[in-house]
Amino acid sequence: LLQAAVKLGSVRAVLEANAARRKPKIAKGTRDFLPAQMTIRRHAFRVIERCFARHGAVAIDTPVFELRETLMGKYGEDSKLIYDLADQGGEILSLRYDLTVPFARYVALNGLGNIKRYHVARVYRRDQPQAARGRFREFFQCDFDIAGAYPPMVPDAEVLKVLVEILSELDIGAFRIKLNHRRILDAMMRVCGVPSNKFRAICSAIDKLDKEPWAAVRTEMVDQKGLAPEAADRIQQFVQEAGEPRALLAKLSAADYPLAADPEAAAALAEMGTLFDLLGSMGNALDSIRFDLSLARGLDYYTGLIYEAVLVPTPGSDANENVGSIAAGGRYDGLVGMFSGKDVPAVGVSIGIERVFAILERRLTAAAKTGGATIRETQTQVLVASPGKGMQLDRIQLAAELWGADIAAEFGYKANPNFKDSLQYADDEGIPFLVILGESEKQEGIVRLKNMQRIAELGSGDALLSKLAA
Amino acid sequence: LLQAAVKLGSVRAVLEANAARRKPKIAKGTRDFLPAQMTIRRHAFRVIERCFARHGAVAIDTPVFELRETLMGKYGEDSKLIYDLADQGGEILSLRYDLTVPFARYVALNGLGNIKRYHVARVYRRDQPQAARGRFREFFQCDFDIAGAYPPMVPDAEVLKVLVEILSELDIGAFRIKLNHRRILDAMMRVCGVPSNKFRAICSAIDKLDKEPWAAVRTEMVDQKGLAPEAADRIQQFVQEAGEPRALLAKLSAADYPLAADPEAAAALAEMGTLFDLLGSMGNALDSIRFDLSLARGLDYYTGLIYEAVLVPTPGSDANENVGSIAAGGRYDGLVGMFSGKDVPAVGVSIGIERVFAILERRLTAAAKTGGATIRETQTQVLVASPGKGMQLDRIQLAAELWGADIAAEFGYKANPNFKDSLQYADDEGIPFLVILGESEKQEGIVRLKNMQRIAELGSGDALLSKLAA
Numbered sequence: 023l024l025q026a027a028v029k030l031g032s033v034r035a036v037l038e039a040n041a042a043r044r045k046p047k048i049a050k051g052t053r054d055f056l057p058a059q060m061t062i063r064r065h066a067f068r069v070i071e072r073c074f075a076r077h078g079a080v081a082i083d084t085p086v087f088e089l090r091e092t093l094m095g096k097y098g099e100d101s102k103l104i105y106d107l108a109d110q111g112g113e114i115l116s117l118r119y120d121l122t123v124p125f126a127r128y129v130a131l132n133g134l135g136n137i138k139r140y141h142v143a144r145v146y147r148r149d150q151p152q153a154a155r156g157r158f159r160e161f162f163q164c165d166f167d168i169a170g171a172y173p174p175m176v177p178d179a180e181v182l183k184v185l186v187e188i189l190s191e192l193d194i195g196a197f198r199i200k201l202n203h204r205r206i207l208d209a210m211m212r213v214c215g216v217p218s219n220k221f222r223a224i225c226s227a228i229d230k231l232d233k234e235p236w237a238a239v240r241t242e243m244v245d246q247k248g249l250a251p252e253a254a255d256r257i258q259q260f261v262q263e264a265g266e267p268r269a270l271l272a273k274l275s276a277a278d279y280p281l282a283a284d285p286e287a288a289a290a291l292a293e294m295g296t297l298f299d300l301l302g303s304m305g306n307a308l309d310s311i312r313f314d315l316s317l318a319r320g321l322d323y324y325t326g327l328i329y330e331a332v333l334v335p336t337p338g339s340d341a342n343e344n345v346g347s348i349a350a351g352g353r354y355d356g357l358v359g360m361f362s363g364k365d366v367p368a369v370g371v372s373i374g375i376e377r378v379f380a381i382l383e384r385r386l387t388a389a390a391k392t393g394g395a396t397i398r399e400t401q402t403q404v405l406v407a408s409p410g411k412g413m414q415l416d417r418i419q420l421a422a423e424l425w426g427a428d429i430a431a432e433f434g435y436k437a438n439p440n441f442k443d444s445l446q447y448a449d450d451e452g453i454p455f456l457v458i459l460g461e462s463e464k465q466e467g468i469v470r471l472k473n474m475q476r477i478a479e480l481g482s483g484d485a486l487l488s489k490l491a492a
Numbered sequence: 493l494l495q496a497a498v499k500l501g502s503v504r505a506v507l508e509a510n511a512a513r514r515k516p517k518i519a520k521g522t523r524d525f526l527p528a529q530m531t532i533r534r535h536a537f538r539v540i541e542r543c544f545a546r547h548g549a550v551a552i553d554t555p556v557f558e559l560r561e562t563l564m565g566k567y568g569e570d571s572k573l574i575y576d577l578a579d580q581g582g583e584i585l586s587l588r589y590d591l592t593v594p595f596a597r598y599v600a601l602n603g604l605g606n607i608k609r610y611h612v613a614r615v616y617r618r619d620q621p622q623a624a625r626g627r628f629r630e631f632f633q634c635d636f637d638i639a640g641a642y643p644p645m646v647p648d649a650e651v652l653k654v655l656v657e658i659l660s661e662l663d664i665g666a667f668r669i670k671l672n673h674r675r676i677l678d679a680m681m682r683v684c685g686v687p688s689n690k691f692r693a694i695c696s697a698i699d700k701l702d703k704e705p706w707a708a709v710r711t712e713m714v715d716q717k718g719l720a721p722e723a724a725d726r727i728q729q730f731v732q733e734a735g736e737p738r739a740l741l742a743k744l745s746a747a748d749y750p751l752a753a754d755p756e757a758a759a760a761l762a763e764m765g766t767l768f769d770l771l772g773s774m775g776n777a778l779d780s781i782r783f784d785l786s787l788a789r790g791l792d793y794y795t796g797l798i799y800e801a802v803l804v805p806t807p808g809s810d811a812n813e814n815v816g817s818i819a820a821g822g823r824y825d826g827l828v829g830m831f832s833g834k835d836v837p838a839v840g841v842s843i844g845i846e847r848v849f850a851i852l853e854r855r856l857t858a859a860a861k862t863g864g865a866t867i868r869e870t871q872t873q874v875l876v877a878s879p880g881k882g883m884q885l886d887r888i889q890l891a892a893e894l895w896g897a898d899i900a901a902e903f904g905y906k907a908n909p910n911f912k913d914s915l916q917y918a919d920d921e922g923i924p925f926l927v928i929l930g931e932s933e934k935q936e937g938i939v940r941l942k943n944m945q946r947i948a949e950l951g952s953g954d955a956l957l958s959k960l961a962a
Contacts (some may be wrong), residue, residue, distance in 0.1 A: 046601040046831040047559055049585055054598055055570040057550035057609070064551070076895055078902040080527035081534070085630050086556060086614065089517055106578035107587075110618060115519055117577075128524055131516040139527070144556065160555050172905040176884075187895065303885045355634040361516040391692040401545040414646075415773045422774040425657065426548055439889060445673040 035040050051151030051159030057399035062382050066375060067142060069191045071166045077184055079166060082139045084124040086146075087115040096123050098226075098322050102145045106238075108447035117146035121165040122323075122370065124359070129169050129368070130361035136170025138177075141376075167370030169358065178242035178327050178353060178369045179300035184308045185371050189331060194381045196334040197348070199310055201267065204316040204324050204352070205273075209287030210315065213280050214256035216249060216373065222322070223247045228261060229318040232332075232346070236261075264314035264468055267298050273315060288324075297327065318354060326353030327369065332379075349373040396452035404431040404455045407444035414438070416459055424457075426465060431457075448474050521621030521629030527869035532852050536845060537612060539661045542636045544610035549636060552609045554594040556616075557585040562831075566593050568792050573617045581596025587616035590842065591635040592793075592827070599639050599838070600831035609648075611843075626850035637840025639828065644763050648797050648823060648839045649770035653777045655819055655841050659801060664851045666804040667818070669780055671737065672787040674766060674794050674822075676744075679757035681786065683750050684726035686719060693717045694794070698731060699788040702802075703817070706731075734784035737768050741783060758798075769799065796823030797839065803851075819843040837893055866880055866922035874901040874925045877914035882906070890939065891958060894927075901927075917946050 033305035048054065055063060071081075075473055093116050103118040118124050121141045129137060142164045151159055166184050168177035191199045205229075208221060217361065218223050227242045236258060238418070243249040243257070263270060271294050274281055281287040301307040319328045331349040359365035389399055404424055406417045417419030417433040430455075434444060448456050456472040463469055495660060516559050518524065525533060541551075563574055576586040590613045599607060612634045621629055636654050638647035652669065660665045678691060678699075686694050697712045706728060710861050713719040713727070733740060741764050743753055751757040764783070772778040789798045801819040821841030829835035860867055876887045876895055887903040894901035902923075918926050926942040933939055 046562070046597045048601060049555055049557055049583055050598075052557070054555070054602070055551075055553035056602070057552060060551040060553060072898075074896065076900040078870050078872040078900060080869045081525075081530040082527060083525035083533075085519055085522035085524070087519055087522070089519055089632075092516070108576035108578045110576060112618075113519055127516045127518075130517060132524070134528070146556075148582075155909075170905070173907050179888075183892070183895075263957045299885070299890060303888045305896060307892075309919060373775075399550045400548050402548040415769070418649075418773045420771060422653070425653075425772060426775060428542075428546065430548060431548045435640070435646045437643050441555075458652055474540035 043424060049159075051149070053158060053160075058397045059379070059383060061397055061399060062386060063379055066192060067164075068134070068380045070373065070375070071142060072142065073184055073188050073191065074164075074166050076187075077138070077166075077180060077270075079138045079140045082128065082141055084118070084121075084128055084141070085486070086144070087117050088124055089118045090114045092127050093119060095122060096129045096323065096360075098320070100147075100275075100320075103149050103227070103373070105146045105148055114215040118143075119147060120145050121163050123167075125165065125370075126354075126357040127166055127361050128178075129358045129366055130364075133362070133363065135366065136168075136172075138168045138170075140164070140166045150197055153285065156374075156377035158376055161374070161376040164373040164375050165370060167367050167368055169368035171367055175297040175327070176301055178298055179304065179307075181303060181351065181369055181371050182297075182329065183304045183309070185331060185351075185373070186307050186310060188373065189349070192334065192378055192382075194378055194385075195336060196333055197310060198312055198334055199329055199331045200264075200312055200314040200317045201316055201327070201329045202319075203290045203327055205286055205290035206281070206294075206325065207313070207318060209284040209290065210257070210260045212397070213284055213287075214258070214260070215253045217354060220247060220249060222335065224249060224257070225318045226320055227259070228316060229320050231316045231318075256381060261316040262271055264312060264316060266287075266360050267294075267301075267308060267311055267313040271295060271298065293326070314344075319350065323354040323357045325355045328352035329371070329469065332466060347374070348377050398452045400430070400432075400453075402430045402451065402453045403430050404429060404457050405444060405453045406459060407439065407448075408432060408434045408459045409439045409441045410461045413459060413464070415463075418462060419461060420457065494513055519629075521619070523623070523628060525632075528867045529849070529853060531867055531869060532856060533849055536848055536852060537634075538806075540658050540845070541610065541612060543654055543658050543661065544636050546657075547608070547636075547650060547833050549610045550596065552611055553593075553613065554577055554588070554591075554611070555847055556614070557587050557593055558597065560584045561595060562584045562597050563589060566791070566793065566830075570617075570790075573619050575616045575618055588613075589617060589930055590615050591633050592637070592824070595635070595637055595840075596827040596838070598823075599828045599836055600834075604639065605836065605850060606642075608640075610634070610636045610637045613680045624850075626844075626847035628846055631844070631846040632842040633683070634845050635840060637838055639836050639838035640667045641837055645767040645770055649767055649774065649777075651821065651841050652767075652771060652781070652799065653802060655799075655821075655843070656777050656780060658879040659780075659819070660844065662848055662852075662856075664803065664848055665806060667780060667801055668804055669784065669799055669801045670734075670782055670784040670787045671761045671797070672784055673797055675796065676751070676764075676785070677788060678783060679751055679754040680727070680730045680922045683754055683757075684730070685723045686727070690717060690719060694719060694727070695735070695788045696790055698720065698727070698786060699790050701731060701786045701788075705871035731786040734782055734786060737764075737771075737778060737781055737783040741765060741768065763796070763825075788819065793827045794823040795825045798822035799841070802837065817844070818847050818925075822902075866920075868922045870900070870902075870903050870921060870923075872900045872921065872923045874899060874927050875918045875923045876901060876903045876927045876929060877909065877911060877918075878929045879911040880931045881908045883931070883934070885930060886934060890927065890929055912954075 029271055039247050064291055078446065087107060090106065094101070097119060104119050109113040121143060142162065144160055145163050146160055149159060151157055166181060167180060187198065211221050217260060224243055224247060225241050227247060230239055240254050243254045244251050251354055263274065271291060273279060275291050276282070298308060301311070317328060317330060319330065329351060332347055351379060353369040355367040356365060358368060384396055406421050414437050421431045421433040445456065454474055458472060459471040493582050557577060560576065567589060591613060595611065612632065614630055615633050616630055617774070619627070619629060621627055636651060638651060655669065656705040677695060681691050681694060694713060694717060697709050697717060700709055701862050710724050713724045714721050730951060733744065743749060743762060743841050769777060771781070787798060787800060789800065800817050802817055811959060819841055822840040825837040826836060856867055876891050878887055891901045891903040915926065924944055926944055928942060929939040
């Protein structure tokens with residue numbers, strides 16, 4: 023008996039292992055987009071791409087993988103997150119890590135002197151995924167970049183204007199854009215007595231200030247990176263400076279401010295003044311911008327203006343919506359030259375749209391539940407239904423006529439669908455019209471049209487939902 | 493002197509090698525999409541996705557890579573063309589080879605009983621690329637599939653109707669859709685005396701009939717695959733059968749035709765009759781369809797109806813436009829069950845859009861050259877120009893007002909653009925309006941508007957071009 027139980031146990035183990043093996047799986051850190059999620063994604067992309075096009079940008083696309091050598095030496099220690107393809111004989115390839123390096127490769131390969139382009143595509147990082155916060159290993163970036171030699175800060179101002187327009191139109195809550203300049207950071211470090219060979223390391227320590235308290239960052243600077251304690255303390259004075267752009271610029275440019283003696287700082291501060299004047303000419307583009315000396319940005323390739331957009335947590339907002347940075351960018355004047363030997367200055371922004379999807383999905387699902395409305399998955403306008411039997415070919419013929427008139431229509435695949443089920447289906451799917459084709463209608467050569475649309479009282483929060491339902 | 497020359501020579505070699513190394517490269521068999529190509533691609537996708545949506549399909553998306561085990565055992569000997577990711581610790585992954593297997597995985601993973609979905613995305617094959625014929629290692633497929641248990645041939649008919657609508661609307665020339673049924677092929681082989689363990693091998697030999705003469709296929713059957721010569725000769729009689737669907741169906745269903753004795757054949761032929769009746773109710777869907785017993789399709793997973801669309805070469809057409817199959821599909825009732833253990837019948841079609849791009853690009857570029865028109869790369873409606881100097885902030889302010897009204901506008905990045913250059917730029921880019929802001933206009937508080945649009949006589953071939961320019 024005991025032996026039989028053991029045998030039975032091992033049979034069950036084998037069966038369960040087999041069942042587990044059969045269970046279909048998806049790669050870690052990736053996701054399927056379900057139909058309702060595609061509706062939301064399409065809405066977000068439409069807003070974003072329309073804004074890019076409104077500013078005269080062309081669209082381009084590049085392959086999902088690049089030669090590995092194209093990506094090498096561009097991302098600092100984050101290079102370890104790059105996905106490599108297996109060596110199957112032939113070229114050594116890697117999945118793209120962002121859209122900026124492929125863009126620089128594109129500009130160099132096509133010998134372009136200037137281009138204003140956008141690119142919406144997926145990038146790949148072997149990072150620790152956090153699905154609830156919209157962090158995936160495969161995720162979309164929406165990039166807008168302007169390459170070409172132009173008067174200082176003119177393209178930079180338009181990139182920031184584009185970012186402001188998009189974050190406003192997406193309607194995902196209040197946001198703030200932090201702004202700084204790599205050459206002001208450099209001047210600050212010079213003034214504080216940081217040796218130039220430590221600039222980059224100290225910069226990447228400063229970059230952690232939005233996640234860690236000053237004490238921790240100071241420890242990293244002094245203990246790990248060997249900075250003199252007095253230098254660190256002087257840095258602390260600077261990185262606390264943040265505020266309304268023109269006011270802070272006036273303070274930093276004053277003759278008695280410690281940056282006054284540094285000619286590089288004076289030039290960069292003058293550029294900031296130009297930028298603020300340009301943004302001031304662009305409606306309310308300056309309102310959401312904050313000049314912030316603690317913004318450092320980790321990537322090596324930035325050479326001038328840098329920025330990062332964050333959502334401002336509101337009292338009632340979901341903790342998951344405090345997703346940190348949702349867009350970032352800056353000026354990188356040396357990247358194209360790494361490929362072609364000929365520099366083409368460039369500036370751009372990258373919007374991390376996956377986090378926006380997560381916010382929109384949460385809000386729209388809640389709004390749909392409250393308002394009794396539907397996030398439409400299909401675009402079907404008409405369901406052709408028949409109360410009687412034997413009408414399938416008639417329904418199909420009518421649907422084909424509707425398709426011919428570019429009207430989205432379904433006819434029901436069952437030979438004799440139950441009429442109540444048809445009504446329920448149209449209601450569930452938010453299909454606005456039912457075309458009813460009965461035996462008597464057929465003989466008269468007419469159809470009956472039923473309007474399914476529920477006119478609900480929609481609050482302002484549901485405005486988007488009703489747009490999506492259109 | 494000689495020694496100096498040698499040294500100089502090696503210096504040059506080093507320099508040249510260095511230059512070659514610096515030259516940016518793109519992975520073999522992949523492509524960048526340039527702005528004009530993106531305009532064409534967007535046009536094609538719009539036509540295709542609109543048709544999918546018109547038929548009530550939902551959109552989904554899946555990751556670019558799947559667990560390798562998901563793809564294994566699905567593609568027969570073509571599995572060697574799958575791109576594998578490097579093992580960097582963690583899961584074993586491969587890039588998707590088509591959209592059908594990820595769709596089956598999606599249906600199984602989400603436990604769906606039925607879904608009508610479309611999916612437009614890139615797939616990856618380590619194949620020999622032929623860029624001129626639109627064959628790449630990374631390419632788009634546009635897939636439309638219907639999964640679920642429905643009356644025979646109803647979803648199959650709609651899939652074919654979708655294919656006919658899309659190929660007609662893309663306006664890429666005459667096309668023909670070849671149709672066959674796996675169970676008729678099986679019956680044919682039974683009747684010819686092919687042993688059942690050779691069905692698959694003989695099927696894949698028949699599949700080559702569109703590229704090779706009968707003699708070569710016969711040799712493969714007899715010499716390589718060990719088929720009895722009499723069986724091969726009997727097959728030859730069958731695979732010559734092709735023609736108008738109802739006429740051929742009548743011939744094959746006749747009591748004196750050799751298939752009459754096979755009950756499986758009778759059932760499959762009855763299904764074909766149902767299909768033709770359904771298609772007959774859908775406008776002119778049957779007109780471009782040809783019932784063709786030589787169509788076999790290589791893939792293992794088909795279980796019923798199979799089809800393939802080809803362009804019909806016209807006397808004047810470019811040799812490169814004879815691209816062979818541009819769409820294919822069929823019924824695969826067992827694929828979902830390979831993941832979940834629970835079969836969900838399904839039927840679908842995959843359109844190889846890269847070849848369509850190549851044809852559209854060639855035709856539109858030629859039409860543009862002839863008609864003096866432009867394939868527009870931007871959507872800019874207005875260029876804000878100023879004849880005088882010192883007007884940049886005014887131009888920017890005006891552009892910002894236009895953006896605020898959702899009008900696509902550019903203002904020129906140079907501080908004082910030459911007015912003639914502005915005119916030329918608007919003309920080159922096909923920008924329809926110039927808004928002119930001079931010192932006197934500024935004082936009066938007005939602007940002048942110049943209509944740049946050239947009204948050219950557009951022949952019917954240019955109709956699409958003018959649509960693209962809109």
